[in-house]
Structures are given as structure tokens and as C-alpha cells.
Amino acid sequence: MADTDRKERAEVEVPLGIVHSALLEPFRTRLFVDDEMVVDAEITYDTAHRGIERIMEGMPVQKGLILTERICGICSHIHIWNGTRMVERGLGIEVPQRAHYIRVIGAELERLHSHLLFFGHAFEILGHETFSMRAFMIREPVQNMLFVLSGNRVHYTIPVLGGIRPRCDIDKQKKQTLLSMLATLEESLIQFRDRTLNDSLIVSRVRDIGYLSKEDAVKYGALGPNMRASGIAYDWRMDVSEYRDNFDFEIAVSDGGMVVDRVAVRVAECIESISIIRQALETLPDEEPVNVSFELGPMEYQVSYNEAARGEIYDSCALDDNGRILSYQNRTPTMSSLSAMEVACIGDHLTDATITIASCDPCLTCTNRMTVIDEARGREYILEPEELRRLARRRG
């Protein structure tokens, strides 16, 4: 829509950001408001562009894969896992089953801490500080589990080409520690679930706002829990062999499409993640966790998908003769989920718009890297929404 149309329809424009208490991350939201009702919204995000894909060009592949982890401090493991998976498939490197299990444990712990962070953040925006604090309190044991598993709270760097780093291997004692921590976590998480989703104060605040219909979810390319909250039952874990062949789990789906559904789907996913981690710990195969007998060489253009905490993640690259990265590309879910939220907050009250935008769990660190730099013409631009939707819909 052109800017002039907006001005005619809207009474006031409310800009939020780029530094704003409700947003936490630097993005700018322009809400076009008519008598406190949002008639249009525009979300701009390009302040955190760091040019990682450019830096990775020509880098040795092992070094480059560690840099992928630094794309994001929340979903760091899934980036390096997906990149490693892609290169392993392209070069035909065999990976021991034990390594797959430990990578899955890392990914599910990451999903847990990411979702708990979302609850903490979302309830804080709602103004319910007690639940927000409780979510942060439950999140702390998850960080400790990641610390026990890998030795760092953020940026764990678990996968390496051919398996996992030996420091992340799970011995008998570590397994016992993790299992007992998991039991305590499950207990507090189930309490939290029952308390939150039955709380009339919270539910009345998030029900009937931020409606995203199934059609709009497809049209604007909402991904991950946002897509599943609008009734589309798809999760990349159903197609990723590490999950599909080894573990039993269910996909949480809700038909409502409201903010409350997006919260409920994430709560259900947390419980499911705990079940996957327990299965993985209990049936961990006994073998060497890393295969070191492989050779790096040229690799054709390869693609890999996986399910991050926020939705589909896509990586692709090729390798040259010396195992150096050629044109690494990475696409992350917030991009298209956030553009779906532009639609979802239309028709809502102004005070509901921030929680609607936050309910897609935006993470801007990865999204910002989609700025296109046209070096030949010496200009720089952000991909147009149509382009984003085209990219997001690549999978049917």
C-alpha cells in the first residue's frame, strides 16, 4: 500500500523503535492507527545487518560453520547443525548414530530455552510479571543443562564435521545428571503449563487478538509454531531422518490462529521436547561419537532444511577444491513469520499490537542478514515482501 493511502485512512502514526522497551531487539514498527485501532502496520528491520554470508565466502568450511553459530545467540545450535548436516551429506561423510542423538539433545534443549524465553518476554509485555519471572526461573535449569552438556551457556558448538566435539560427549555420570535435571524441569514445566493456560487473567488478555487465518498463514509464509497455531500441521522434524527414524513424538497443532494458540502450541512443544531428550538419553548408542576418517574436497551446491525453535531453517552452499565455502546462503524463519504478523495485527487494538508482534517470537539477529547488496550497481536494498513470500513458499 502506498504511503498516501495510509495517511488518508489512518489518524495517527505510532512509531515504535528502533530501541523500545516492548521490542527488545532493534526493529522499527510503524503502526497506523485510527481511533486506537490499528489499520495498517509496517515493520522495518535492517539495523543489525552484519554481512555474515559475505564474511564466510572463501572461508575454510570448518571455520565457516563455527561462524554460522554466531548468527544467533538463541538458536545457535540449529545453525551449526544444519550447516554441518549439509556438508556431511554433500561430501558423503558417515556420522555415528551416537553423534546424531547428542545433536538432537542439543537442539531440543535449545527449543526449550528459546520457548521459555518467549514466555518470559511475552508475559512481560502483557504486564504479568509473576509469570514472566517464573518462566525465566524455569529457563535457568535448561541453561545449566546446556552448560553440563557442552561447557557453555550460549554458543555450545556441539557438532563438528563427522560427529560431535568430544567435550560434548555424554558419559555415564553426565547422563545421570542430565536425567535428574530433566525430571525436575518436567515437573516445574507441567505446573507452569497448567497454571498459565488456565489463568483467566492471561487467557482473557491473549484470546481473540492477533488473528492469523490458515489462508493468510500460507499466503504470508508464517513458519514453525506460528504456522501450526493457524492449523497447518507441518514440522520439519517429520522429515529430518535424525528425528523421524529414532524418536516418537507428536506435532502440536491448534486451529485458532490467535495469540493464545501461539502460546499454547509452544507450551505443548516444550513438553514434547522433554520426551525427546529423555528418549535420546535413555537409548544413547554406545560407540565413538566422531568419525575422523574423511577427506574434504569439492562439493556441488547442497541444500539442507531443519526445524529451528521458530520454524524452518534453510542452508545452502558449495565447496571448492580446497574445501572452502562458495556462496553460503542461510534463510531463517523470523523473516516471513514477522511479515505474517504485519497482517495479524491489523484490526486489533493498539495495545494488543505489541503482543501480537511479539507472539511470533521475533529474532532479528538472523533475519537481518537477508539484506541484498548489489555490488555491481553499488546499492543496497532489503528484499521486497513479495520476494520474501516467494522464498518462504518455496516448499509448496
Place this chain on the structure above:
Amino acid sequence: MLKEISRKNAVHIMLVYTGGCNGCDIEVVNAVMSPFYDMEQYKVMLTWNPREADILAVTGPVTKKFEKALKEIYEAIPEPKLVAAIGTCAITGGPYANLGGDLGSSDQIIGGVAKVIPVDANIPGCPPRPEDILQAVASVIPLLAGKR
């Protein structure tokens, strides 16, 4: 006199995230806000209003798009003020500052925070642990009192 005493007992941190990976950002919020580490028990509060802030905590390398906003925020904070650069990226620019080899510096990143505004405290780590952030903030509070 009264103002000095009362301001010393209510230190406000403003957190600005200039384009890092979120890791340091969340660890700071964790250190201040979360009930586990709870910096608020030492009367250190998180704020989003620069006019209320005493300490400006910056995480992430400064992107060129953010330079103007960061300077404006710094200028809006009343004296006395301190700036803490949290995490490797905020101190030196991390892996983003230099493209490596003959490529030189990045087109998007200016580098560390010190290139834009004066920095009083550096907290290294990728990301620093919440305990480190707590310790660092506790150690700069006397500095703040001395500046007054």
C-alpha cells in the same frame, strides 16, 4: 546532597543492542531481571529511558545503521554516566569487524563501541556469564559515585 544519596541507591542500566547475535543481550537481561541472578537486589535496575539511565550497556558490534541512534542515546543520558561494552563484539567488533585477508574492514560494521562513544568498562566473553556481568557492574558503581 539528598539527590546524590538517593541516586547512588538507584542505579539504572540502559541496555542497547547494536546488532550482535542476542547472546550477550539475553545474558544481561538474565543477570538483571531473572530471579535467579537478580541484580535488582543490589538496587541496579533495567530501564529503557536514556534520561533515567546511569550506565549504558552496549552489546554487539556497532552497525553503520546504528551509529546515529547510539550517539543520540549516549547524549540523552544525563551526567554522570558510564558506558559498558559487553561481549567480544562490543569490545573489538569480533569476527565481523574484519573480513580477513586483503578484504579489509566490513561495509556494514564500524567495529567496537569505543569507536563511536567513550567506553569505561569492557566485559569480555562470548557471551560473558551473568556472574561476570554482575561482578563488573558491582565494580563500576563506585566509579559512578566518584564521578558525581
